[in-house]
Amino acid sequence: MAEMTDEEKKAQRAKDLANESKSAKAQLKQCDRQLAMVFDLNKCLGCQTCTIACKTLWTRDEGMEYQWWATVNTQPGKGTPRDWQQMGGGFRGEEPRAGQLPSKRDFGEAWDFNYEEVFYGGKGNAAHLKPSGEPDWGPNWDEDQGGGKYPNSFYFYLPRICNHCTNPACLEACPRNAIYKRKEDGIVLISQDKCKGYRFCMEACPYKKIYFNHVTQTSQKCIFCYPRIEKGVANACARQCPGRLRFVGYLDDESGPIFKLVKKWKVALPLHPDRGTQPNIYYVPPISPPRIDEQGNLDLAKPRIPTDYLKFLFGDEVEPALEILNAEMAKTKAGGKSEILDTLIVYEWKSLFGPFTTDPSTIAPRSA
Amino acid sequence: MQCTKVSGSAEQLLDPAAAAWAGVPAEALTMAATPLANQPSEYIKASRDEKQIGKCRTLNVQSAHNGTEVFFRLSWGDESENDKEVTDTNMFPDGCGVLLPIGGGDAPIEEMGSKDVGVNAWFWRANYKPDEARNTFAHGLGSTEFSKTSSIRARGAWQQGVWTVVFTRPLSVPELEKEAVQLAAGKSVKVGFAVWEGGSGERAGVKSFSKEWRDLVLDA
Numbered sequence: 091m092a093e094m095t096d097e098e099k100k101a102q103r104a105k106d107l108a109n110e111s112k113s114a115k116a117q118l119k120q121c122d123r124q125l126a127m128v129f130d131l132n133k134c135l136g137c138q139t140c141t142i143a144c145k146t147l148w149t150r151d152e153g154m155e156y157q158w159w160a161t162v163n164t165q166p167g168k169g170t171p172r173d174w175q176q177m178g179g180g181f182r183g184e185e186p187r188a189g190q191l192p193s194k195r196d197f198g199e200a201w202d203f204n205y206e207e208v209f210y211g212g213k214g215n216a217a218h219l220k221p222s223g224e225p226d227w228g229p230n231w232d233e234d235q236g237g238g239k240y241p242n243s244f245y246f247y248l249p250r251i252c253n254h255c256t257n258p259a260c261l262e263a264c265p266r267n268a269i270y271k272r273k274e275d276g277i278v279l280i281s282q283d284k285c286k287g288y289r290f291c292m293e294a295c296p297y298k299k300i301y302f303n304h305v306t307q308t309s310q311k312c313i314f315c316y317p318r319i320e321k322g323v324a325n326a327c328a329r330q331c332p333g334r335l336r337f338v339g340y341l342d343d344e345s346g347p348i349f350k351l352v353k354k355w356k357v358a359l360p361l362h363p364d365r366g367t368q369p370n371i372y373y374v375p376p377i378s379p380p381r382i383d384e385q386g387n388l389d390l391a392k393p394r395i396p397t398d399y400l401k402f403l404f405g406d407e408v409e410p411a412l413e414i415l416n417a418e419m420a421k422t423k424a425g426g427k428s429e430i431l432d433t434l435i436v437y438e439w440k441s442l443f444g445p446f447t448t449d450p451s452t453i454a455p456r457s458a
Numbered sequence: 459m460q461c462t463k464v465s466g467s468a469e470q471l472l473d474p475a476a477a478a479w480a481g482v483p484a485e486a487l488t489m490a491a492t493p494l495a496n497q498p499s500e501y502i503k504a505s506r507d508e509k510q511i512g513k514c515r516t517l518n519v520q521s522a523h524n525g526t527e528v529f530f531r532l533s534w535g536d537e538s539e540n541d542k543e544v545t546d547t548n549m550f551p552d553g554c555g556v557l558l559p560i561g562g563g564d565a566p567i568e569e570m571g572s573k574d575v576g577v578n579a580w581f582w583r584a585n586y587k588p589d590e591a592r593n594t595f596a597h598g599l600g601s602t603e604f605s606k607t608s609s610i611r612a613r614g615a616w617q618q619g620v621w622t623v624v625f626t627r628p629l630s631v632p633e634l635e636k637e638a639v640q641l642a643a644g645k646s647v648k649v650g651f652a653v654w655e656g657g658s659g660e661r662a663g664v665k666s667f668s669k670e671w672r673d674l675v676l677d678a
Contacts, residue, residue, distance in 0.1 A: 100493075100495075101495075103496075104493070104495035104496060107496055107498070107599065108495075108500075111498050111499070111500070111600075115500075185500075186500050186501040186503075186504040186505065187504070187505075188504065188505035189505070191547060191548040191659075192547060192548070193547055193548045194545075194546050194547050195546075197547070259501070262499070262500055262501055263499055263500075263501030263502070264499065265497065265498045265499040265502060265599075265600045265662050265663055266498075266600050266601075266602075266662075267498075267600060286602075286662070288661045288662040289547070289548075289661075290499060290501055290502060290662070292547065293501075294501045294505075301547070302547040304544055304545055304546075304547075307544075
């Protein structure tokens with residue numbers, strides 16, 4: 091056999107290294123089961139209770155001020171970070187796709203308020219609560235603006251957390267193999283010991299749900315409340331949601347609502363499936379109110395929320411999903427019963443959370 | 459490359475502008491992009507162009523020792539100073555490093571050592587506290603770890619488009635036997651260098667490096 095040239099040796103070595111890295115990544119992605127959530131967008135009222143539940147539980151430390159692991163944004167809208175949907179990332183086919191790093195301004199800096207002046211300053215009604223400086227963006231800056239033209243204007247809320255993807259772009263991007271899926275439940279975590287804050291994960295995540303902590307110099311994100319999950323307690327964002335719209339459970343639990351909504355009835359869809367990461371947060375798409383025509387009459391021929399816009403968010407599968415939901419609504423209007431709608435209504439809150447219905451107040455706090 | 463015997467103290471030589479450095483020969487090393495094909499991340503490979511990596515193309519290196527401490531003085535042109543404080547999510551600091559194989563073995567420089575032969579990297583970043591530098595060690599790409607302690611100090615100064623950074627460390631660091639290289643007057647070791655241009659988003663393996671090991675001969 092002929093000797094390899096130096097160039098050939100280099101190319102062979104690069105191939106070997108790529109294969110080593112591939113098998114390491116495959117190991118990190120491997121999991122036996124997958125936890126998932128379904129968010130019913132027809133029930134989200136944008137109250138931000140989930141946002142605050144998460145904030146008060148997980149992101150109160152220094153360096154986490156601007157971090158909001160759970161967010162709710164009005165759609166259509168720029169979202170948070172601003173214009174995240176135009177920042178690339180994810181995969182095109184098998185190939186990772188370049189993404190941008192959002193700035194803190196894009197996320198919306200944490201504002202300082204003049205509490206001292208208003209509450210203790212002795213100024214009575216002369217002082218009003220306001221942020222310092224002249225903020226021009228925040229995590230919810232375009233709330234309730236929406237789209238469309240009166241009388242056919244529309245909006246809906248889009249709650250978001252880390253998607254705990256089956257094929258996480260962040261995990262693929264990390265040169266230190268610091269990101270992994272938990273074997274027992276598929277929760278995606280960033281090892282704070284291994285992370286060196288290089289932020290390739292932030293670039294690569296097409297959902298821009300990773301945050302850089304400039305105090306710890308590490309990247310951080312939603313941990314799917316795994317310490318609660320381990321104790322049988324549903325995630326804080328889900329447990330606190332007054333709208334009963336966040337289902338939590340194992341994707342393969344055929345008796346649970348998540349399996350039924352996602353796999354059986356196919357009325358819950360991932361956000362931007364075209365980004366190739368296979369998210370495990372699924373959405374029941376919003377059903378449109380009727381349009382109003384020029385004469386002021388109801389026009390049932392076309393949905394008020396443009397189908398193309400919903401396809402942009404949830405892919406082509408959104409059309410059949412909406413058809414099913416509309417057909418089920420028609421069925422119940424005619425006096426029939428609908429298992430799908432009964433599931434989505436959630437008569438009993440415990441039916442949201444599968445095995446995670448333990449009352450958090452019964453759990454002893456971890457000893458320090 | 460010669461590591462010149464000098465008589466100055468660590469405190470004197472740690473100053474990048476110290477007069478003592480004028481008598482130490484400098485060597486200009488050609489720097490190159492780290493090979494993209496070796497990056498331990500398919501994302502980095504897909505999202506970067508090797509031609510755009512490695513902003514620093516020439517690194518001037520001086521090396522000296524005073525019998526107890528060793529010194530490296532690195533300087534390179536950089537039009538922007540990035541950055542004393544990393545406060546934003548899309549900001550990266552400038553930085554530089556000195557790389558030495560542990561135990562004198564033949565570790566591949568472009569792969570940060572191997573499972574068998576570790577490398578010791580002395581690491582400075584513009585956002586570190588004054589005089590701070592870190593001791594890191596690695597056994598292959600993506601495996602770099604910080605040691606819990608570091609006997610290395612470094613001081614950097616950016617002036618008129620030029621970074622100058624001086625590293626110093628005792629020649630011998632018995633407390634870091636497996637995580638650092640041991641040096642001695644009259645001996646020779648292999649050495650390599652790296653520079654990160656923070657303003658271009660260089661961090662981790664995305665950097666310029668000195669391509670091959672140089673033999674560093676410490677004056678007796």
